[in-house]
Amino acid sequence: MNHQDNTPADDPRTRAAQWFARVQSGQATHEEIDACAAWRRADPAHDAAYRKVEFLWQASGQLPQQELRAMLAASRAATGGTAAPARRRFGWAAAAACAAIAAVAVALPLLNSEVPAYRAAFETQPGERREVTLPDGSVLSLNMNTRLEVAFFEKRRDIALTRGQAFFAVQHEAEREFVVRTDAVTVTVTGTRFDVRQDDSRVAVESGSVQVSAGAWWNKTERRLTAGHAVARDAAGNLSAVAPVQIENVLAWRQGKIVFRNAPLAQVVAEMNRYLARPARLDAPSLRDYRVAGVFNIDEPEAILAALPAVAPVQVRVQPDGSAVILPR
Secondary structure, eight states, X not given: OOSOOOOSOOSHHHHHHHHHHHHHTTOOOHHHHHHHHHHHHHOHHHHHXXXXXXXXXXXXXXXXXXXXXXHHHHHHHHTTOSOOOHHHHHHHHHHHHHHHHHHHHHHHHHHTOOOOSEEEEEEOOTTOOEEEEOTTSOEEXXXXXXXXXXXXXXXXXXXXXXXXXXXXXOOOOTTSEEEEEOSSEEEEESSOEEEEESSSOOEEEEESEEEEEESOTTSOEEEEEETTEEEOBOTTSSBOOOEEOOHHHHTGGGGTEEEEEEEEHHHHHHHHTTTOSSOEEXXXXXXXXXXXXXXXXXXXXXXXXXXXXXXXXXXXXXXXXXXXXEEXX
């Protein structure tokens, strides 16, 4: 068996999750079980990481063995069949284990799921903003082109933000936390006012505090935010450091405005594209970092594009399909 596989999981916690899923699958060979034990003995950090995964698994309530085996079998089938050379066996085993452990992470909450007392979905179209009051008194403000789903349970209030941006003014309930999830981060509060964007998972707090977490269930990173601070995903997909923000600028969209204060032109164009019917393309490499300041009306996104030459040395050329190319002047 070749232990020098190409798995990108050098982090002990990720490797521990792979080993744990493989051993628990019921399909691990004696050689693999011995290799797992050797990996744990090789470094105290390895053993600690494995025990942590094991603890999380037990605390969450195990999936029935046959369900895990079915996940693993499906993962193996997806890799291209049942036979594999010995030198590849650990490669597909690790890949299958990763798929199985990811499936477990999704499936575990469902094992203890309950029927929600309240469920609803809210959506806005391009050019539309909307405010919604929930049964608990919390108020949600949806930016343009936003979708979210709400489910209230006895002990928690769950929001899934699947598209766009929303501001949450949460009614405090000590016994029932309020959780907002995007595809990358989870925001947990009891009562506060904060803003979440789905695309870059940026979270900004106006008042109160929130806990933001991201990453696989066995390897989470967390940040605590207080008023006037924000966090987002960085280029590697990890949570950035907590940073102060001008919260009035972040929330200007609620008044139909977008505010740029010394912002790079590339960032300005990316933000404009959230509102334009057809995205504009910046074809000016030397001007990507050119700094721009201004306040624009997001209810008239085409006007933002037209005003760009007044605040930056660029020209805007509209293409036959209605999109635009931004070039140096």
